[in-house]
Every structure is written in C-alpha cells, then in structure tokens.
Amino acid sequence: MTIAPPGARQEEQTRYLDIRGLGVRYGGKHGTEALRGLDLQVPEGSFHAVLGPSGCGKSTLLKALVGLLDMQVGAIEPQPRLPAYVPQGDSCFPWLTAAENVAFGLEARGVGKRERLQRARSLLADLDLGDFADRYPHELSEGMRQRVAIARAFAIDADLLLMDEPLSALDFQTKMRVQSELLGLWERQRSTVIYVTHDIDEALTLADHVTVLSTRPALARETIEVPFSRPRSYRDVRRAPGYGDLFARIDALLEA
Amino acid sequence: MSDALGPFRAILLGATIPLIVLAAWQVASTQEWINPLFWPAPSTIAERTWDELMGGALATDSFVTARRLLIGFVLGAAPGVFLGLAAGVSRVLREAVYPTASALYVVPRIAMLPLVLVAFSINDPARIFMVAFSVFFIAFFSALSGAEQVRLTHLDVARAFGAGRWRTIARVVLPGAMPSIISGLQVAMGFALIVIVGTEFLAADQGLGARIWTSYQVFDFPAMYAGIVAVTVLGVVLNYLILGSKRILAPWQR
Ligand SMILES: Nc1ncnc2c1ncn2[C@@H]1O[C@H](COP(=O)(O)OP(=O)(O)OP(=O)(O)O)[C@@H](O)[C@H]1O
Ligand SMILES: [Mg+2]
Numbered sequence: 001m002t003i004a005p006p007g008a009r010q011e012e013q014t015r016y017l018d019i020r021g022l023g024v025r026y027g028g029k030h031g032t033e034a035l036r037g038l039d040l041q042v043p044e045g046s047f048h049a050v051l052g053p054s055g056c057g058k059s060t061l062l063k064a065l066v067g068l069l070d071m072q073v074g075a076i077e078p079q080p081r082l083p084a085y086v087p088q089g090d091s092c093f094p095w096l097t098a099a100e101n102v103a104f105g106l107e108a109r110g111v112g113k114r115e116r117l118q119r120a121r122s123l124l125a126d127l128d129l130g131d132f133a134d135r136y137p138h139e140l141s142e143g144m145r146q147r148v149a150i151a152r153a154f155a156i157d158a159d160l161l162l163m164d165e166p167l168s169a170l171d172f173q174t175k176m177r178v179q180s181e182l183l184g185l186w187e188r189q190r191s192t193v194i195y196v197t198h199d200i201d202e203a204l205t206l207a208d209h210v211t212v213l214s215t216r217p218a219l220a221r222e223t224i225e226v227p228f229s230r231p232r233s234y235r236d237v238r239r240a241p242g243y244g245d246l247f248a249r250i251d252a253l254l255e256a
Numbered sequence: 257m258s259d260a261l262g263p264f265r266a267i268l269l270g271a272t273i274p275l276i277v278l279a280a281w282q283v284a285s286t287q288e289w290i291n292p293l294f295w296p297a298p299s300t301i302a303e304r305t306w307d308e309l310m311g312g313a314l315a316t317d318s319f320v321t322a323r324r325l326l327i328g329f330v331l332g333a334a335p336g337v338f339l340g341l342a343a344g345v346s347r348v349l350r351e352a353v354y355p356t357a358s359a360l361y362v363v364p365r366i367a368m369l370p371l372v373l374v375a376f377s378i379n380d381p382a383r384i385f386m387v388a389f390s391v392f393f394i395a396f397f398s399a400l401s402g403a404e405q406v407r408l409t410h411l412d413v414a415r416a417f418g419a420g421r422w423r424t425i426a427r428v429v430l431p432g433a434m435p436s437i438i439s440g441l442q443v444a445m446g447f448a449l450i451v452i453v454g455t456e457f458l459a460a461d462q463g464l465g466a467r468i469w470t471s472y473q474v475f476d477f478p479a480m481y482a483g484i485v486a487v488t489v490l491g492v493v494l495n496y497l498i499l500g501s502k503r504i505l506a507p508w509q510r
Contacts, residue, residue, distance in 0.1 A: 066416045085416040091409045095431035095508045104427075105417035136508040156417065 017042040017160065017192055022074035023217075024060050034060040036217035038074070042209075044159075047186060047193045049203035051254060052213030058196040059088050061218070062162045065194065083160035084153035084191075088168075092137040092145045092152075098124060099133040101148050105156040116155075123151040127181050142169040147178060154185050161186075161193045167202065176234050179205055183231065200250050204243065205234045212253040221253055296478045304478035305485050314467070318486050321463040324380065325452050325494070328387025333444065336395025337437055341429055343396075344403020345421075357396055365390040365447070366454050373459055383463075386455045391444045398440020402433025434506045442498050449491050464490070 019040040026032045034057040042048045052058050064072045066085045084105070092101050102120035103111075111119075121133050127147045137145050146169050153161055167175050167182075183206060186193060197203055203210045204226055211223045228240050237243055261269070278298050284290045285297035292300075308314035343350040365386060372389075376382035406429055414424040456465020468483035502509065 063412070066412070068412050068415060082418050083416070085413070087409050087412055087416075089409065091413050093410060093413075093428065093431070095434070095506070104413070104419075107427075108418040108420070108423060138508065152413075152417075 015044045017044065017080070017194075018075075018077045019065075020075045020077070022061070022064060022072060022076070024057070024064055024069055024072045026060075026071070033217040035064070035072075036219060038213075038219045040211060040220050040223075042192055042194060044192050045190050046208040047195065047206055049207035049210045050194060050196045050213060051198065051200065051203055051210060051250065052218060053215050053254060054198070056213050056216045057218035058213060059164050061213075062087075062164050062194065062196060065160070065162055080160045082156075082158060083162050084156050084158035086146075086149045086153045086161075086163040086166045088164035088196075090137075090142065090145055091149050092140075094137050097134050097136055098129060098140065098144075098148045101137070102151045102155050104152060109156065119155055120151070123155055123185075124148070126185060127151050127178065143167075143171070143174055143178075146170065150178075150182060154189065157189060157191075159191050161189075161191045163193065164196045165198065166195075167197075167199075175202070180233050182206070187231070200247055200254075201234060201237070203250070204228070204246060205232065205237050210250060212250060221256075224250065293475070294477055296481065300478055301481040301485065305482040308479065308482045314482060314486055317462060317464050317467045317483070318490060321452060321456065321465065321487075322490055322494075324383050324463065325387055325448055325490075328384040328452070329391050329445065329448050331384065332388035332391030332448075333395040333441055336392040337399045340396040340399025340437075341403050341425060341433060344400045344406075344433065345425055345429060350400070357393060361393040361397065365451050369455060369458060383452065383455050383460060386451050387448045390447050390451045391441075394440050394444035394447060395437070398436050398443075399433055402436030402440075403429050405436065406432035431506075435509060438498065438502050438506060442495065445494050445498055446491070449487070449494070453487060 019038060019042075022035050022038040022040075023033070024035040026034060038057075038061065040061075050058055050061065060069070062085070063069050065076065065080055066083060067080070092098075093104070096104065099117050099120040102123055103113075103116035106116035106119065121130070124130055124133050127150065129144060129147055129151070132140060132144060137148070140148070146166055150163070150166050153163065167178055170178060179202065195203075195206060207226050209223050209225055212221045213219065214221045224246065226246070227242065228237050232240075281290075281295070282297050282299060285292045285295050285300075296304075305314070339353070343353055368389065369386065372382050372385055376385060410428050410432060411424070414428045419427065452463070453465035453468070456463040457469040460466040464483050464487050468480050468487070471477070471480035471483060
C-alpha cells in the first residue's frame, strides 16, 4: 500500500466547475446553434481565460453560466449560484452614479445603503476611479465605464466571476494598468474566474489556463496551462521564456 | 447647441419672428388694412388682458381651467404610466390590453364629450375625465414603449445580480423608460390643454375655454384674445413644469 504525499492528496481534492455537453440554440429548432456539446473543467479558485473566433459563442457560454438562457442542454456542476457578471459592452445603468452602479448587486443582497456605497467607493478607488464615484456614466469615458462594471462584479464577493471582454475599450497603457489592478482584486478574493477575451497577450497575462474555442457551434478545442509565476504583469510575461511558443500555439489554434 | 450662440443672443434670435409679426399686426390693425373688429391691435389686446386680469375674472377663469387640467392630468398620467410599465414587463397583460388601448387611442377625444356628459351629468368631473382620458393613453403608450426599449443588457445585469421582479421594475425598467415617459407627458400636456379648452367651449360656463367662446359669440374680440393669451401663458407654464420635473425625475439626462 502506498501513501500519497500530501501534495498529491491536495491535487486530488481540487474541485472543478464542471461543464459537460453544453449546447445552446437560439430561436427554436431552425435557429442559430451557438454551442454544441461544449466540455470545460475550471479548477475552483483559478483564473480561466476563454479565447475564440468572433461569433463562436463565448458570450453565450457566459450567459448560460449566469442562467440568462432558458434553452440550453447539458450539465453544469455545481450549478452556479448568483455568480458575478460583467457583460460584454457598456452595461452601466445610465441613471445611477458610478458608486450606485457598483453597489447595485449589494442592494439585492440586503446590504444597507451606507455600507454598500462605502464598499463601492473603496472598490472604485482600487480601480483608480475614486474621484468619479458620484458621476453619471455619460460623464465617464468608455474605458471608465468598463471599470465600473468590473467593480460592480467584484463588489458582491461571489465564488464565480464571469467577465466578457471587460477591457476591450481600453487603450494599451490603461489596459496594462487595469489588468494589474484586476489581478490585485482577484488575488484578494480568489474566486473562480472565467474571462472571455480576444486578446492572446491578455489571456497569458491574467490566466492560469487558456481554453480556445472552435468556430460556431463552439466546443472547447484545447485547454493550455499558463506556467508563468505570479504575481505577474504583461511586461514580465512578454519576457518570460516560453512566451513566444505559447503565443504561437494559441494563435495557431485560433487560426485553425 | 445654443452654447455657441450665448443665451442672450439665442433669446433675441428666438424673439425676432414674434416681434416682426406683432409689429406688422399692430400697423395693419391701426391702419385698418385688416378689420380691427376681428383683428384688434396687439396693444389693444394687451390693454384688455391687463384690465381683465386686474378685474380678477381672467385670473379666476385661468385658475378654474388650470385646476381641471392638473387634476385630470394626474388622474390620467399616474395609472397610464403604471399600466404601461406593467404591460411592458408582462407579456400576458400586454396582449390583453394592447388591442383595446390602441382602439380607444385613435378615437378623437372630443367625439367622446356627449357620452361623457351623459355619464357624469354636466359637471366638473366630466371635464376632468375628458382630460384624464386623453392623458391616460398617451402616458400608457409612452411608458409601454419606454419599457420595451430598456436595453437587454440592463435586464441581464438586473437578473444576474439577483434583482427580483419588483426591484427590476423600480430600479431598471422605470428609470430606463423615464425619458420616453417624460416626452410622452410633454405631448400629453399639449393634448390636455386642447381637450380642456374644447370641452369648456362646449360644456362650461367658467374657465378660459368658456371665456373665449362667449366673447366670440358676443363679438367681444379683445376679450377673446385676452383668453387666448391666458391659455398660451398657461400652456407655456405647464410645459416648463414638465421640463422642470425632468430635472428631478431624470437627472442623469443631459
Ligand atoms: N439573442 C440571440 N438570438 C439569436 N442569435 C444569437 C443571440 N445571441 C447570439 N446569437 C448568435 O449566437 C452566436 C454566438 O454569439 P455570441 O455572442 O455568443 O458570440 P461571441 O463569441 O461572444 O462573439 P464576439 O467575440 O463577437 O463577442 C452568433 O452567431 C450570434 O449570431
Ligand atoms: Mg461576445
């Protein structure tokens, strides 16, 4: 009889968000099939990036996980309970200030007004938006609004965080800064993150694993481990050995 | 837009056309190029308006009309907005009320007056109902279309973050529909003014409509114009009231 070393035991205990045979078809029988038989295992507490060609079904995957679609087949275990969600594009409520937007999810969880606004302000400050807490979205730039949406998701401290291209509107410099702020927030919470992006560098900077999806109807083509040590930044990652090969491999998968 | 012009110059520019028309009218009337019996000079009208105002009669009639208008407006707008939002959220309700509402919407309001008079007997409730009835449908349809235009992403966020039905209506659907509701109410106010004056023409012995109509019947044209001036002022004031409420109800709108 062999006794497994402690490390291996822990390995065995890693739990997964387990997605099996997920299929989504929009608009009835003859509608658009966005996902077909998608399998994806995401280790709990890990940062998982999802890449794929435009229109392949990445947003659909996240919506299915949030529970916004009612025409899906397949199994999701454990069923996510109120995950935090950053939808693709501008999702701030125009009628709420930045702080009120961030506090929105806390309201439904019964957190008192003072406390939730306080939490919202501190999160906004973490994302460099401290001076804009009382502004309405139309007074903010697109990239600032995306950061408000990110703060709104982090505010509720969920076990699962689903983000759909949350940094797409940012210029390169700001993107790098927000990436590191985002990683800072995540390292405090260590929730499971599924992060959709079309940017290979971003996936390599942020994620533990990168899954590349096929063209529509999407299934997971391959999942690649990102070996770079944390804490990391885009600048570290670019210089790390193996970066070029990894980039090329993912790029080839996306092209195929 | 007007920033480039400066507020003073914008006002000046906007006043040009009325001033030219008034000046031409004044000259034409005093020179009797037009019949001063039907087209008394603006100065005569201004004088008469002032006299009537000082005498108190014009103020009383304005007050009577404004009261009917505002009560009717609120009684029509509040349920209209509520039902419109509800129909925007509930498909069952929408399909149940939409056909009836669209049919009633196209009936010219004033065509209902005899029926309403019979139902209420000639009295203030009938006049208030006329206003409420016309405001209701405009409020209903503007709230409904506003609710339908609420962005899907916003509804997704509400659902994702655990907002229930009522919280979603109060925090997302209502504010999302608010711009459409407010512009609907602005239109409704214009309609309400038409309807109350029309109703008072035919079925009232007090109010600005009644005053305009009786003055016309006894050929007291300056008095008739004084009534028209008062209605116009009332309309402008009410329009500003709605614009002001927009600042309070939709402060996020530029
Ligand atoms: N509500 C909908 N009704 C019908 N078809 C839809 C709907 N939403 C998405 N689709 C279709 O499903 C497919 C996948 O869409 P999805 O938004 O998931 O793609 P995506 O991978 O997120 O694309 P992108 O990278 O451009 O954001 C597309 O073909 C799209 O046309
Ligand atoms: Mg997408």
